[in-house]
Amino acid sequence: xxxxxxxxxxxxxxxxxxxxxxxxxxxxxxxxGVMYDMRHSESLVKTLTDQxxxxxxSLVQPQIEEFRNRxxxxxxxxxDEPDGxxxxxxxxxxxxxxxxxxxxxxxxxxxxxxxxxxxxxYSSGADILLLDPYPVAVNPTFxxxxxxxxxxxxxxxxxxxxxxxxxxxxxxxxxxxxxARIMGKQREMPLWIVPQMFDDHGDEFWWRIPxxxxxxxxVVLAWNHGVKGHCAWIYTSASNDILLVCHIHF
Numbered sequence: 001x002x003x004x005x006x007x008x009x010x011x012x013x014x015x016x017x018x019x020x021x022x023x024x025x026x027x028x029x030x031x032x033g034v035m036y037d038m039r040h041s042e043s044l045v046k047t048l049t050d051q052x053x054x055x056x057x058s059l060v061q062p063q064i065e066e067f068r069n070r071x072x073x074x075x076x077x078x079x080d081e082p083d084g085x086x087x088x089x090x091x092x093x094x095x096x097x098x099x100x101x102x103x104x105x106x107x108x109x110x111x112x113x114x115x116x117x118x119x120x121x122y123s124s125g126a127d128i129l130l131l132d133p134y135p136v137a138v139n140p141t142f143x144x145x146x147x148x149x150x151x152x153x154x155x156x157x158x159x160x161x162x163x164x165x166x167x168x169x170x171x172x173x174x175x176x177x178x179x180a181r182i183m184g185k186q187r188e189m190p191l192w193i194v195p196q197m198f199d200d201h202g203d204e205f206w207w208r209i210p211x212x213x214x215x216x217x218x219v220v221l222a223w224n225h226g227v228k229g230h231c232a233w234i235y236t237s238a239s240n241d242i243l244l245v246c247h248i249h250f
Contacts, residue, residue, distance in 0.1 A: 001074055002027055003035040003233060024070045033074030035109065035231065036067060060098055068103040076103075078125060079110035081132070083117040092125020111194055115161040115172065119179055123189070128229070131176055132194035135159050135168035136210040136218075145205050158205025166214065169193065170221040177226055190229070193222035197232035197242045212241030 004023045012020065027034045038060065067073055078095050079087070096108045107127035112119065123129050138159050141150050150157045162168040173191060180186045195218035199209040210218075219230055 001033045001035060001231060003037060003077065003231060005037050005039070005233075020067075024067070024072050027072035028070070032072060034070070034072045035075050035077050036063075036073060037077045037080075038063065039077070039080045060095060061102060064099055064102040068106065073106055075107045075109045075128065077109050079122075081111060081113040082125075083112050083114045083119070083122045087122075089118045089121040092122050094125075096125040096127070109192070112176075113160060115175065116179075117160075119176075120183065123179070123183075126189060128190055128192055129176065129180070130192045130194050130231075131172055132196070133159050133162060133168050133172040134196035134206065135162045135164055135166060136196050136214050137206040137208045138162065138164050139207070140164045143205065144207065145203070156205070166217050166221065169195070169218045170225045173222050173225040173227055191227045192229040192231060193219065193227045195219050195222070195230060195232050198234045210242065215242045 002023070004020070006020065024034060026032075064076075076099055078099070079092050082092055092110055099108050108125065109128045109130055110122070110126050111130035111132050112122055113132055138144075138157050139150075140157050140159070140162055142148075143150050143155050143157055145158065146156065148155045152161075159168060173193065176191055177186065180189050180191070195215055196206070196210050197215045197218075200206060215232070222230060
């Protein structure tokens with residue numbers, strides 16, 4: 001599987017009109033699935049305070065209609081951590097309903113970052129739910145990014161409710177699985193893990209890039225606790241030992 005992230009706020013940005021088509025073509029040639037990323041639609045809607053979310057036909061429908069028959073299309077990816085920023089809580093559900101009505105054959109995915117911030121509402125937008133606790137080299141009581149303390153009620157360490165242990169990964173998987181069970185969705189909404197495998201270039205929350213062993217442990221823990229898939233990003237910023245893990249496990 002590959003997950004190209006479109007630049008800017010358009011899947012056909014000026015000066016690069018055919019890039020997404022080239023990705024689909026090459027993926028089909030190689031036998032890869034494409035996770036089609038719609039986070040550009042997310043950022044557009046965030047500027048429109050009177051909109052309920054991504055489920056704006058003028059943003060979503062043209063993309064679905066254009067790419068739904070691509071042989072290499074695997075899943076639609078609609079939201080990147082919508083539970084973190086101020087995103088309307090009904091937006092993911094309405095987007096999923098719209099996509100399912102236009103294309104009932106490809107699952108809708110999104111990733112949640114928080115332990116529980118309107119979990120039921122945001123997760124209702126997913127046929128496959130991804131989670132991305134990033135526990136490696138974080139300080140659970142101080143935010144490197146914002147230079148503030150982190151408590152239960154205040155601050156962000158980059159891994160919500162984490163202790164800075166690799167077991168944060170399996171604990172989050174167990175928590176999400178239990179929430180899905182309570183909702184009666186454990187059989188219809190599989191979980192995928194997004195392990196922490198990339199360098200934040202000093203702009204994010206962790207103090208160093210994870211090494212290959214830490215990356216492998218995250219993947220193994222998640223699979224042992226019941227996830228059905230995993231996909232890490234970003235490829236170009238991963239270290240050599242992490243890339244070795246990717247080649248072995250992906």
